Amino acid sequence: MSEVTMPRLSDTMEEGTIARWLKHAGDEVKKGDILAEIETDKATMDLEAYEAGTLEQILVQEGETVPIGQAVAIIGSGTSGVGYLSPRQDSRLIAPATPAPAPAPTSTSAPSPSPADVGASAKLAERVSIPRPSPQRSEAERVSILRPTENQPPIAPAPTDGSGARALKVSPLARRMAEEHSIDLRQVQGTGPGGRIVRDDIEDYLVQRPPTKAPTAPAAPGPAAPPQEVPAAAPAVTAQVSTPDMEVSTLSRMQATIARRLAESKQTIPHFYVSSEVDMTDLLAMRQTFNASADEDGVKVSVNDLIVKACALALEKFPEVNSSFKDGQFVRYKYIHVGIAVDIPSGLVVPVIHDANVKGVRSIARESKVLIEKARNNKLSQADLDGGTFSVSNLGMMDVTEFIAVINPPQAAILAVASTRKRFVPTDGQPATRDLMSMTMSADHRILYGATVARFLQEVKRLLQNPYSLLG
Amino acid sequence: MMAEITYRQALHDTLREELLRDENVFLLGEEIGTFEGSYKITAGLLKEFGPKRVVDTPICENGFVGMATGAAMLGLRPIVEIMTINFIVLAMDEIVNHAAKIYYMFGGQCPIPLVIRTPGGGGQQLAATHSQNLEVWFAHVPGLKVVAPSTPADAKGMLRTAVRDNNPVIFLENLALYNTKGEVPNGDYMVPFGQAKVTKEGADLTVISYSRMSAMALDVARRLEQENKLSVEVVDVRSLRPLDRETIVNSVKKTNRAIIFEEDWRSFGVGAEIAATLQEEAFDFLDAPIKRVASVEVPLPYSKPLERAALTGAKQLMEAIDELKPRRRR
Numbered sequence: 114m115s116e117v118t119m120p121r122l123s124d125t126m127e128e129g130t131i132a133r134w135l136k137h138a139g140d141e142v143k144k145g146d147i148l149a150e151i152e153t154d155k156a157t158m159d160l161e162a163y164e165a166g167t168l169e170q171i172l173v174q175e176g177e178t179v180p181i182g183q184a185v186a187i188i189g190s191g192t193s194g195v196g197y198l199s200p201r202q203d204s205r206l207i208a209p210a211t212p213a214p215a216p217a218p219t220s221t222s223a224p225s226p227s228p229a230d231v232g233a234s235a236k237l238a239e240r241v242s243i244p245r246p247s248p249q250r251s252e253a254e255r256v257s258i259l260r261p262t263e264n265q266p267p268i269a270p271a272p273t274d275g276s277g278a279r280a281l282k283v284s285p286l287a288r289r290m291a292e293e294h295s296i297d298l299r300q301v302q303g304t305g306p307g308g309r310i311v312r313d314d315i316e317d318y319l320v321q322r323p324p325t326k327a328p329t330a331p332a333a334p335g336p337a338a339p340p341q342e343v344p345a346a347a348p349a350v351t352a353q354v355s356t357p358d359m360e361v362s363t364l365s366r367m368q369a370t371i372a373r374r375l376a377e378s379k380q381t382i383p384h385f386y387v388s389s390e391v392d393m394t395d396l397l398a399m400r401q402t403f404n405a406s407a408d409e410d411g412v413k414v415s416v417n418d419l420i421v422k423a424c425a426l427a428l429e430k431f432p433e434v435n436s437s438f439k440d441g442q443f444v445r446y447k448y449i450h451v452g453i454a455v456d457i458p459s460g461l462v463v464p465v466i467h468d469a470n471v472k473g474v475r476s477i478a479r480e481s482k483v484l485i486e487k488a489r490n491n492k493l494s495q496a497d498l499d500g501g502t503f504s505v506s507n508l509g510m511m512d513v514t515e516f517i518a519v520i521n522p523p524q525a526a527i528l529a530v531a532s533t534r535k536r537f538v539p540t541d542g543q544p545a546t547r548d549l550m551s552m553t554m555s556a557d558h559r560i561l562y563g564a565t566v567a568r569f570l571q572e573v574k575r576l577l578q579n580p581y582s583l584l585g
Numbered sequence: 586m587m588a589e590i591t592y593r594q595a596l597h598d599t600l601r602e603e604l605l606r607d608e609n610v611f612l613l614g615e616e617i618g619t620f621e622g623s624y625k626i627t628a629g630l631l632k633e634f635g636p637k638r639v640v641d642t643p644i645c646e647n648g649f650v651g652m653a654t655g656a657a658m659l660g661l662r663p664i665v666e667i668m669t670i671n672f673i674v675l676a677m678d679e680i681v682n683h684a685a686k687i688y689y690m691f692g693g694q695c696p697i698p699l700v701i702r703t704p705g706g707g708g709q710q711l712a713a714t715h716s717q718n719l720e721v722w723f724a725h726v727p728g729l730k731v732v733a734p735s736t737p738a739d740a741k742g743m744l745r746t747a748v749r750d751n752n753p754v755i756f757l758e759n760l761a762l763y764n765t766k767g768e769v770p771n772g773d774y775m776v777p778f779g780q781a782k783v784t785k786e787g788a789d790l791t792v793i794s795y796s797r798m799s800a801m802a803l804d805v806a807r808r809l810e811q812e813n814k815l816s817v818e819v820v821d822v823r824s825l826r827p828l829d830r831e832t833i834v835n836s837v838k839k840t841n842r843a844i845i846f847e848e849d850w851r852s853f854g855v856g857a858e859i860a861a862t863l864q865e866e867a868f869d870f871l872d873a874p875i876k877r878v879a880s881v882e883v884p885l886p887y888s889k890p891l892e893r894a895a896l897t898g899a900k901q902l903m904e905a906i907d908e909l910k911p912r913r914r915r
Binding site for chain 2: 284285286287288289304305306309311312313316
């Protein structure tokens with residue numbers, strides 16, 4: 114038998130919720146069958162069976178949330194009872210010895226000679242011939258296979274011991290060390306039995322992390338030096354309850370992640386803002402011509418697609434903007450992946466147009482259409498969400514004069530795009546009607562400076578005002 | 586000056602020296618005189634000290650332990666030999682209800698300077714009723730002291746302390762230790778009770794043990810050190826009651842990982858007590874659950890292969906070390 118564990122589906126994923134079981138206890142499963150849908154902080158994904166057998170037991174019910182690495186189900190031959198699910202003894206190699214509370218185990222389960230059993234020698238003889246369970250489960254047994262497999266980091270090892278503990282497993286020593294070093298234990302990969310975080314793991318984490326500042330100064334957010342719990346943000350609070358005057362509901366997983374990550378962003382990244390106004394008249398005209406020339410089923414290019422392209426080209430020219438502040442270092446990405454903020458019911462997602470600088474505007478348009486559609490149907494895969502190096506947030510369709518956005522870590526900047534409005538602009542001493550659009554860039558002042566961002570914005574503006582350069 | 590002698594010799598010499606030192610000291614037990622003891626600890630002592638100091642008793646443990654308790658009440662310092670700990674069961678009332686209680690229940694009028702020496706342990710194909718480790722029964726009882734030395738030097742130093750202690754002492758020996766050799770200091774040295782000994786320093790994990798398993802743990806630890814595999818610290822508890830919690834706790838605070846290695850049965854054993862102590866006093870220092878390596882909970886079989894399978898030993902300890910060791914060496 115083997116455990117199916119909660120897979121790690123993204124860099125930021127710490128736990129997942131079983132949205133729905135598609136198979137039920139007792140069902141035969143084939144390799145590749147979808148067992149369940151898992152809701153992560155970002156998307157809903159399928160959990161596939163990695164071996165054939167019988168789904169003997171579901172350990173985590175629908176709606177329940179467990180940390181990555183924890184067993185969620187057991188697949189076996191279908192012949193075992195459920196008795197083996199009792200927590201394994203630590204020293205099963207030595208002598209099970211504690212009288213089993215359950216009735217007589219079958220011959221295939223671990224024999225537990227009862228002291229009261231006078232026929233002990235016979236039992237013992239049986240014991241002697243029974244091969245011991247290997248203390249280390251093979252990697253193949255532990256690894257679950259997931260469907261959206263691109264960009265999968267190694268899956269967390271370590272099924273739990275089957276006791277169904279919800280809490281993160283941490284040795285007391287590791288817990289104390291984490292407190293002393295202000296480490297968020299959820300960011301630490303446990304390598305002890307059942308995924309327990311032990312001293313070695315904390316020490317590894319400390320080595321990878323930059324030298325600590327004061328314990329109250331959390332490290333920079335980023336995949337490798339992940340966001341810390343901000344102490345001030347987590348006072349002990351009593352849970353609110355609904356009253357006739359107000360309704361209290363818990364955050365969805367996605368909302369909780371948004372809340373956490375954006376709070377971290379705003380509290381740890383020194384944001385600064387640079388605004389500019391762009392004359393979009395020519396671009397709108399070009400777009401109209403361009404779209405008019407599209408086939409019946411040809412995709413229409415949106416203003417936002419053109420802005421994405423403009424940003425991608427500007428990022429090529431200003432690679433410092435296409436970067437992260439990570440572990441006290443300046444990381445410049447050699448690829449340009451532009452995230453587009455998409456409004457979805459009760460949340461916000463930022464799917465990514467990969468390599469936007471080398472894609473034509475029609476490709477970008479086609480992709481963004483698909484991504485937005487997927488986002489609204491909650492079908493984004495991890496690959497759709499991973500790897501953004503810059504983001505564009507566009508509220509232009511909602512009659513917004515201007516606004517500023519919060520940086521999406523670990524990125525260093527985000528462009529907030531407001532509505533395009535007709536304005537009188539002095540042209541040769543005469544008022545002319547032009548389409549003006551206001552945009553504001555939020556940037557991480559640890560690695561970006563006013564002049565850099567201003568130059569970047571100038572370039573974006575230049576591209577948008579010379580729209581045919583976007584078609585190159 | 587050190588001399589290398591056997592555990593048996595150390596006990597013998599100490600008994601003889603104590604008989605010489607204090608005329609109130611006398612020995613009694615089954616077959617200890619004419620037959621010179623089932624395990625020859627008392628060889629030659631009847632001849633040297635005569636039947637008033639070395640008393641052969643009938644096969645009647647409750648009788649002669651009661652008698653020894655009475656003698657201790659009147660100021661003598663009896664040293665009882667119970668042939669093996671398995672027979673001590675017959676004298677439980679005398680030990681638990683009398684020897685352990687009289688000083689407390691009668692206003693401290695008379696201490697009970699009684700020593701009961703007895704070997705425990707299995708592995709000699711003596712079957713279920715002759716192979717037990719029952720020390721925890723006594724370690725559980727206030728009013729008794731229970732000690733279990735693992736080396737000739739400690740056997741000597743602790744037997745001296747036992748004889749000179751004014752409380753009833755269960756002095757636990759082990760059949761498989763009698764022939765082991767070790768260096769013993771000269772002179773009238775004593776090993777105080779309630780002091781565990783770090784017999785080997787180490788950094789990766791601690792093995793806590795007593796009596797024969799302690800000697801075995803030391804062998805295993807030395808081997809792992811020699812092979813440069815792991816640095817195991819070994820703590821020989823030596824004294825079960827009083828228990829030196831401080832030394833045990835300090836060792837685990839250093840290594841963060843602990844195995845308790847004991848020949849008795851696992852449930853309610855010495856390991857249970859030590860593990861409980863560790864979680865009480867060193868919780869924040871533990872990096873892994875405390876492991877207990879003990880014998881299989883069955884009446885010990887006579888058959889050699891089955892006996893071997895049931896008793897714990899170096900192999901089981903090695904397996905536990907392998908499971909518990911940290912990913913990286915310290």
